[in-house]
Amino acid sequence: MKDMLSKVIAFDMQTGKAPIEDAQPLKRNLSGLKKIFSDQDAAQMILSKDDPLVYEFYDLHMPEKEGDLAFGSSIVYPGKVGQEYYMTKGHFHTILDTAEVYYCLNGHGMMMMESPEGDVEYQEMKLGQAVYVPGRYAHRSINLSNTETLVTFFVFRADAGHNYGTVEERGFRKLVVADGDGYAVVDNPNWAGA
Amino acid sequence: MKDMLSKVIAFDMQTGKAPIEDAQPLKRNLSGLKKIFSDQDAAQMILSKDDPLVYEFYDLHMPEKEGDLAFGSSIVYPGKVGQEYYMTKGHFHTILDTAEVYYCLNGHGMMMMESPEGDVEYQEMKLGQAVYVPGRYAHRSINLSNTETLVTFFVFRADAGHNYGTVEERGFRKLVVADGDGYAVVDNPNWAGA
Numbered sequence: 425m426k427d428m429l430s431k432v433i434a435f436d437m438q439t440g441k442a443p444i445e446d447a448q449p450l451k452r453n454l455s456g457l458k459k460i461f462s463d464q465d466a467a468q469m470i471l472s473k474d475d476p477l478v479y480e481f482y483d484l485h486m487p488e489k490e491g492d493l494a495f496g497s498s499i500v501y502p503g504k505v506g507q508e509y510y511m512t513k514g515h516f517h518t519i520l521d522t523a524e525v526y527y528c529l530n531g532h533g534m535m536m537m538e539s540p541e542g543d544v545e546y547q548e549m550k551l552g553q554a555v556y557v558p559g560r561y562a563h564r565s566i567n568l569s570n571t572e573t574l575v576t577f578f579v580f581r582a583d584a585g586h587n588y589g590t591v592e593e594r595g596f597r598k599l600v601v602a603d604g605d606g607y608a609v610v611d612n613p614n615w616a617g618a
Numbered sequence: 619m620k621d622m623l624s625k626v627i628a629f630d631m632q633t634g635k636a637p638i639e640d641a642q643p644l645k646r647n648l649s650g651l652k653k654i655f656s657d658q659d660a661a662q663m664i665l666s667k668d669d670p671l672v673y674e675f676y677d678l679h680m681p682e683k684e685g686d687l688a689f690g691s692s693i694v695y696p697g698k699v700g701q702e703y704y705m706t707k708g709h710f711h712t713i714l715d716t717a718e719v720y721y722c723l724n725g726h727g728m729m730m731m732e733s734p735e736g737d738v739e740y741q742e743m744k745l746g747q748a749v750y751v752p753g754r755y756a757h758r759s760i761n762l763s764n765t766e767t768l769v770t771f772f773v774f775r776a777d778a779g780h781n782y783g784t785v786e787e788r789g790f791r792k793l794v795v796a797d798g799d800g801y802a803v804v805d806n807p808n809w810a811g812a
Binding site: 429430431432433434435436437484491492493495510519522523524525527535537545546547548549551552553554555556557558559561577579580581582 | 623625627628629630631678685686687689700703713715716717718719721729731739741742743745746747748749750751752753755771773774775776786
């Protein structure tokens with residue numbers, strides 16, 4: 425097979441969007457994410473009127489080759505379902521012990537992380553901050569702003585793979601909810617792990 | 619060994635600089651880079667008066683562990699030695715077939731790349747553009763602006779390693795030189811490969 429050649433892709437620094445000929449956007453509307461939010465009544469109420477776009481990401485579909493890197497942008501819109509902020513599904517890597525690096529291009533968010541053993545870490549991220557997600561940690565981006573879009577540029581090992589299933593079944597151990605003018609990190613009452 | 623924990627590091631989006639408690643800057647002045655430039659008389663003339671900082675980078679000294687990622691910022695100042703733009707030494711990865719991703723935060727530059735077999739690729743990079751450097755390619759950042767600093771955020775596999783020696787001995791096959799209002803990519807008359 426011919427080696428991959430070099431390339432240049434623009435990811436808009438405010439919106440995170442790439443030209444569609446370079447990278448396909450993958451869109452996640454609330455109807456497909458409903459069960460990740462803890463307040464199911466609030467989700468149902470929103471969905472009775474609308475199906476808002478919660479997040480999207482631009483991915484280059486790199487071949488899943490060891491030594492190679494995949495990269496793209498993640499865009500989480502501002503909004504809440506009940507008291508819980510809009511967020512991504514979150515995933516483990518299939519090759520569990522592989523890291524990921526995010527660089528925050530816009531907005532204010534949080535990276536929520538947890539290991540299979542239940543170690544929890546979370547880091548706030550703002551414009552110009554790099555977040556290092558260690559290997560073994562499931563991770564999810566959460567938009568903490570009520571007005572701004574959270575935009576991150578991400579890089580991970582191209583063969584890492586994505587395991588969404590474990591998080592879909594169990595949820596994360598912690599939720600992030602609006603609390604007065606700020607936020608609170610609270611136990612997830614619906615966490616379905618062992 | 620305890621797993622690496624998550625972390626957040628700010629890399630200033632204009633200057634590329636990180637707080638010194640988070641990442642040590644490594645500085646490369648012209649005196650230590652003299653032989654990478656083709657016009658040795660011009661280099662000597664500059665050095666007779668001054669020893670300018672050509673580039674620096676902020677690196678986190680991650681453990682060189684497979685599955686892990688190293689990241690940081692690279693800052694190439696505007697300037698020329700003769701007609702040749704300020705640039706980094708350039709390197710192969712010791713694990714040759716490992717990629718690197720750069721995201722351009724400021725300025726206007728070029729990523730010059732070449733494989734051991736002599737395949738040459740180069741890509742201009744500007745604010746908001748991601749550059750993918752495929753595995754097997756030596757790579758060097760070149761600042762094409764006369765006034766602006768070239769700032770990139772980089773990510774590579776933590777165990778990739780850096781082989782500077784091959785490039786130091788041979789040089790790159792191509793040089794990038796000022797040409798009227800723009801630049802030209804020309805053969806390196808001093809290239810010392812087979």
